[in-house]
Amino acid sequence: MWNQLIIFPFTNTLLLLYGWLGNSFVLSLILLTLLIRLLLIPLTAKQQKSQAKMQAMQPEIKRVQEKYKGEPERMQKELKKIGYNPASMLGGCLPMLIQFPILIGMYRSILRAIPAAPLQMVDLYQAAYPSWFPDFHKMIPVNRRFLWMDLSQPDRLYLPFYPNVGIPILPVLVYLTTVLQQKMMTPPTADPTDQSAQMQRSMMTMMPLMFAFFALQFSSGLSIYFITANIATIAQYMFLNRERLEWNNVKMPGGLRLRLPTIAAAPVTSKVSPKLSTAGTPANPTPAAEKKISRRKAKRLRARKAKGGSRKR
Amino acid sequence: MRIGLKSRYVFTLLGMLLPLLSTCGGTLPATSWPNATLVADTLMVSNNTAVYALSPDNGTLRWQFPREGDRIASQLYTAPVQYKNWALLGSDNKHAFAVNIETGQEEWRFDASGNRAGTAPAAASASATMLFFTADNTLHALRPSTGVPAWTFQAEEELWAAPAADSERVYLPGMDHRLTALDIDSGSQLWQQELDGALADTPTLSEGTLYLGALAKHAYAIDAATGRKKWRVDAAGWVWGSPAVAGDKAYFADLDGNVYAVDAETGRAHWQSPPLDSAVRGSPAFDNDTVFVATDGGFLYALDATNGNRRWGFQVDGNNADRLLADPIAADGLVYITAMAGENLVLAYQQESGQLAWRFQPEG
Numbered sequence: 007m008w009n010q011l012i013i014f015p016f017t018n019t020l021l022l023l024y025g026w027l028g029n030s031f032v033l034s035l036i037l038l039t040l041l042i043r044l045l046l047i048p049l050t051a052k053q054q055k056s057q058a059k060m061q062a063m064q065p066e067i068k069r070v071q072e073k074y075k076g077e078p079e080r081m082q083k084e085l086k087k088i089g090y091n092p093a094s095m096l097g098g099c100l101p102m103l104i105q106f107p108i109l110i111g112m113y114r115s116i117l118r119a120i121p122a123a124p125l126q127m128v129d130l131y132q133a134a135y136p137s138w139f140p141d142f143h144k145m146i147p148v149n150r151r152f153l154w155m156d157l158s159q160p161d162r163l164y165l166p167f168y169p170n171v172g173i174p175i176l177p178v179l180v181y182l183t184t185v186l187q188q189k190m191m192t193p194p195t196a197d198p199t200d201q202s203a204q205m206q207r208s209m210m211t212m213m214p215l216m217f218a219f220f221a222l223q224f225s226s227g228l229s230i231y232f233i234t235a236n237i238a239t240i241a242q243y244m245f246l247n248r249e250r251l252e253w254n255n256v257k258m259p260g261g262l263r264l265r266l267p268t269i270a271a272a273p274v275t276s277k278v279s280p281k282l283s284t285a286g287t288p289a290n291p292t293p294a295a296e297k298k299i300s301r302r303k304a305k306r307l308r309a310r311k312a313k314g315g316s317r318k319r
Numbered sequence: 320m321r322i323g324l325k326s327r328y329v330f331t332l333l334g335m336l337l338p339l340l341s342t343c344g345g346t347l348p349a350t351s352w353p354n355a356t357l358v359a360d361t362l363m364v365s366n367n368t369a370v371y372a373l374s375p376d377n378g379t380l381r382w383q384f385p386r387e388g389d390r391i392a393s394q395l396y397t398a399p400v401q402y403k404n405w406a407l408l409g410s411d412n413k414h415a416f417a418v419n420i421e422t423g424q425e426e427w428r429f430d431a432s433g434n435r436a437g438t439a440p441a442a443a444s445a446s447a448t449m450l451f452f453t454a455d456n457t458l459h460a461l462r463p464s465t466g467v468p469a470w471t472f473q474a475e476e477e478l479w480a481a482p483a484a485d486s487e488r489v490y491l492p493g494m495d496h497r498l499t500a501l502d503i504d505s506g507s508q509l510w511q512q513e514l515d516g517a518l519a520d521t522p523t524l525s526e527g528t529l530y531l532g533a534l535a536k537h538a539y540a541i542d543a544a545t546g547r548k549k550w551r552v553d554a555a556g557w558v559w560g561s562p563a564v565a566g567d568k569a570y571f572a573d574l575d576g577n578v579y580a581v582d583a584e585t586g587r588a589h590w591q592s593p594p595l596d597s598a599v600r601g602s603p604a605f606d607n608d609t610v611f612v613a614t615d616g617g618f619l620y621a622l623d624a625t626n627g628n629r630r631w632g633f634q635v636d637g638n639n640a641d642r643l644l645a646d647p648i649a650a651d652g653l654v655y656i657t658a659m660a661g662e663n664l665v666l667a668y669q670q671e672s673g674q675l676a677w678r679f680q681p682e683g
């Protein structure tokens with residue numbers, strides 16, 4: 007069941023792309039990762055939009071929480087009014103859950119598609135769709151080398167002058183891209199002592215380390231998948247929220263500060279209910295974002311005018 | 320970008336940690352199926368990281384290498400190969416071992432682990448004057464007395480199988496689809512024949528002809544002296560195991576579960592069995608006019624060598640065993656098989672009736 011639903015289709019698609027892309031397994035892996043991300047867009051886009059919305063609303067939410075500390079019912083009411091909906095965040099967890107079977111399937115498919123040992127070759131023969139590969143024998147052995155890497159093995163770069171120690175280049179890149187993705191997409195918390203904020207912080211520390219550990223232990227093909235998926239997620243997030251992005255100094259692990267495009271936080275208004283500010287939400291963007299939007303609108307209008315003009319002529 | 324004091328500490332720590340982490344792991348542990356060889360009165364079985372020497376009559380354990388508690392910490396891919404009183408082993412950490420067949424003591428070992436990135440299975444074989452050992456893309460020819468390298472040969476792709484050899488030449492099957500003949504003393508190339516698929520098993524050498532399958536739907540007979548192709552027979556699936564030659568017939572099987580008998584001289588078809596339950600990876604075994612084949616699904620079959628009719632066939636080890644991927648061995652009225660998954664590692668059955676003679680499972 008697991009084989010038929012996930013591993014065999016992934017393995018065959020990897021091999022099909024491998025043939026089309028001039029016998030480059032790394033290109034095939036990157037393209038399949040991008041295709042998977044593309045298929046997941048309907049799910050991830052919703053998650054990313056709700057994430058961005060929450061990110062922009064953080065100061066406002068905090069203000070409501072402080073104001074109605076002793077009145078939980080009223081607090082919920084007011085939070086609802088400003089568009090805060092934790093249920094939508096739950097819906098946003100679905101893409102995360104879907105990614106785990108994909109991750110496991112991808113790992114097993116990579117090992118199956120580039121057999122490094124005889125047993126994996128027997129399994130590959132059984133996995134390959136004969137109708138897709140009438141001349142399958144010509145593809146064997148599948149080229150699993152790329153630059154210094156053997157894609158079926160954990161990544162280590164051995165320098166000629168220091169051959170006994172391998173440098174794990176890809177695991178470091180996996181760590182860095184995961185941190186970058188998290189820093190850009192996770193809303194800053196107003197109260198660092200808050201329990202959820204603490205949980206979020208420990209998640210943000212643990213997740214990149216966990217992925218880097220996977221990359222260190224498992225085949226470098228999996229690292230290529232992680233890196234491509236991270237970059238694709240960042241690109242998608244930036245594209246979907248392009249009108250609300252602002253360049254900010256973001257604190258990275260180790261106290262390093264980087265200027266990264268993040269979602270602009272809404273300024274905290276003095277009055278809450280009933281005239282709660284919803285600045286920063288799609289309906290009410292921040293002044294910075296507003297400027298961007300109006301610039302785009304003006305551009306669009308100019309373009310339309312020019313079009314209309316040429317038609318008249 | 321600003322780098323503060325804390326960052327400096329963290330990056331220094333990372334700088335110290337990375338070399339430490341880089342020395343951990345590096346290659347994924349490989350898995351393979353257990354293999355067996357029958358040498359005189361000893362059945363030697365390689366499984367994971369150990370070799371067991373058993374009595375072929377009753378499966379009693381004589382010795383195991385390495386001894387309990389010791390570890391060579393690496394997968395043994397191929398069956399042990401006999402050279403005089405030694406059993407030769409190749410492990411996937413690029414080591415060759417010579418073990419005394421009588422005592423199980425290590426005589427010497429050869430380390431070819433220079434290329435760390437390689438993962439190809441290592442295999443060993445022997446001729447009267449030279450020992451052969453493959454690691455990644457390289458064939459090492461070693462002097463038997465000392466295990467010192469005499470020459471090496473570099474193939475374009477990985478080598479998954481040990482070469483066959485006679486007194487003059489060594490015949491090397493490669494994953495680059497090429498069968499190469501080399502001079503046994505100097506290692507210089509004599510001829511090369513490009514076939515349709517990758518070559519993953521040691522060719523069978525019989526009366527000046529090399530018989531082999533390929534990871535393509537063909538089996539071949541090649542003239543050992545010239546490299547000329549004598550015949551090529553089509554099959555329904557990949558022919559991994561080299562044909563077994565007995566009398567004037569060659570028997571082989573494919574990964575689609577078909578067994579074939581062809582004329583060894585001309586390649587003309589004699590018979591083809593109806594498809595078995597699953598893939599046949601190994602070479603068939605021949606004895607007493609019977610062809611024995613084992614399947615990935617855990618079945619062992621005895622086929623009449625004259626017409627391919629089934630004499631008996633069943634799932635071994637009380638329907639427990641699975642993945643019989645090694646070559647079966649048939650001798651002295653018994654047929655031996657090693658199981659990759661199941662309750663027992665080695666099983667011996669009566670050739671005539673298919674009755675279980677004995678079984679062996681290492682302790683622990």
